[in-house]
Amino acid sequence: NPEFHGNPNFASCLLPDHLISMAELDLLTQNVVCAHSETCQFLQENLQVIRWETFSQSEVHGFQQKPMDHMWERCVCHITNAIQQIVEFAKRLNGFMELNPNDQIVLLKAGAMELLLLRMSRAFNCYNNTIFFEGKYAPLDLFQSLGCNDLISAMFDLCHSLCAVNLSEYEMAFYSAMILLDPTQPWLQEKEKVQSLHVKLDVAFRNLLRRTHRESILGKLPQRGRLLSICQVHMEKLKVFRQMYPGMAWERFPPLYRELFVSEQEDP
Numbered sequence: 001n002p003e004f005h006g007n008p009n010f011a012s013c014l015l016p017d018h019l020i021s022m023a024e025l026d027l028l029t030q031n032v033v034c035a036h037s038e039t040c041q042f043l044q045e046n047l048q049v050i051r052w053e054t055f056s057q058s059e060v061h062g063f064q065q066k067p068m069d070h071m072w073e074r075c076v077c078h079i080t081n082a083i084q085q086i087v088e089f090a091k092r093l094n095g096f097m098e099l100n101p102n103d104q105i106v107l108l109k110a111g112a113m114e115l116l117l118l119r120m121s122r123a124f125n126c127y128n129n130t131i132f133f134e135g136k137y138a139p140l141d142l143f144q145s146l147g148c149n150d151l152i153s154a155m156f157d158l159c160h161s162l163c164a165v166n167l168s169e170y171e172m173a174f175y176s177a178m179i180l181l182d183p184t185q186p187w188l189q190e191k192e193k194v195q196s197l198h199v200k201l202d203v204a205f206r207n208l209l210r211r212t213h214r215e216s217i218l219g220k221l222p223q224r225g226r227l228l229s230i231c232q233v234h235m236e237k238l239k240v241f242r243q244m245y246p247g248m249a250w251e252r253f254p255p256l257y258r259e260l261f262v263s264e265q266e267d268p
């Protein structure tokens with residue numbers, strides 16, 4: 001069990017080589033929560049207010065009639081905007097900008113899609129299985145022209161699991177930051193710097209859960225592998241789509257999406 005310092009200023013636990021004061025924990029908590037709330041595209045309360053505004057059958061039909069490449073292009077544009085905000089979240093996290101640039105990209109390439117899934121769950125209405133899309137809440141079959149119903153239903157299932165935990169914005173902020181600042185990512189050049197940030201986040205997050213009597217959510221959060229498998233299916237679908245529309249990735253995909261999800265060597 002964690003060793004406690006006699007000194008009242010160090011009321012938190014003392015980890016082998018990370019001395020973290022209560023004051024630092026509070027500052028870190030503020031930083032993580034503000035970085036999250038300032039970079040989400042939609043406020044939780046606004047998403048809640050409109051969550052019963054669903055697309056009509058004829059509107060759904062309209063989306064289903066759109067050609068595959070047209071629908072993909074719209075979704076890739078939305079995903080790019082969402083990821084731009086996730087990059088902004090990362091930049092505001094204490095310590096992220098001090099990491100070496102290679103490691104910043106490694107962490108964003110690995111974590112951006114997982115954080116997107118977490119943010120999608122905020123925009124999900126688990127009572128009628130609809131998700132916020134272009135102003136209203138959409139059922140799964142609105143997206144059928146994308147040709148990746150299995151990917152999207154896996155996303156919907158994940159959103160259901162996350163809704164069941166009913167994460168607060170504070171918890172969502174910490175969960176996102178800890179997924180992003182994962183020291184076990186391969187190719188990191190300064191793993192110990194990421195490790196140090198992760199440890200502090202872990203202590204601050206557990207501190208928050210203890211104070212709010214929410215330790216039980218740690219066992220209910222979806223396994224990391226589940227998030228990763230959806231990210232893998234995303235990459236496969238993207239590859240299939242690009243084979244159907246060769247060259248589109250370069251002409252009509254925003255550079256950030258390309259940078260994070262399209263690797264040069266395999267591009268046809």
Ligand SMILES: O=C(O)[C@H]1CC[C@H](C(=O)N2CC[C@](c3ccc(C(F)(C(F)(F)F)C(F)(F)F)cc3)(S(=O)(=O)c3ccc(F)cc3)C2)CC1
Pocket residue numbers: 039040041042043072074075076078079080082085116119120123131132133134143146148151152234237238
């Ligand atoms: O920051 C916020 O407040 C949040 C950020 C996240 C936003 C969001 O939900 N999203 C931003 C982009 C969104 C998105 C999700 C998934 C995908 C794909 F899987 C595929 F195209 F295959 F579907 C891909 F990845 F393969 F391309 C593309 C784009 S979307 O809003 O376009 C959306 C698409 C399908 C849905 F069924 C539900 C939502 C999800 C909602 C607002």
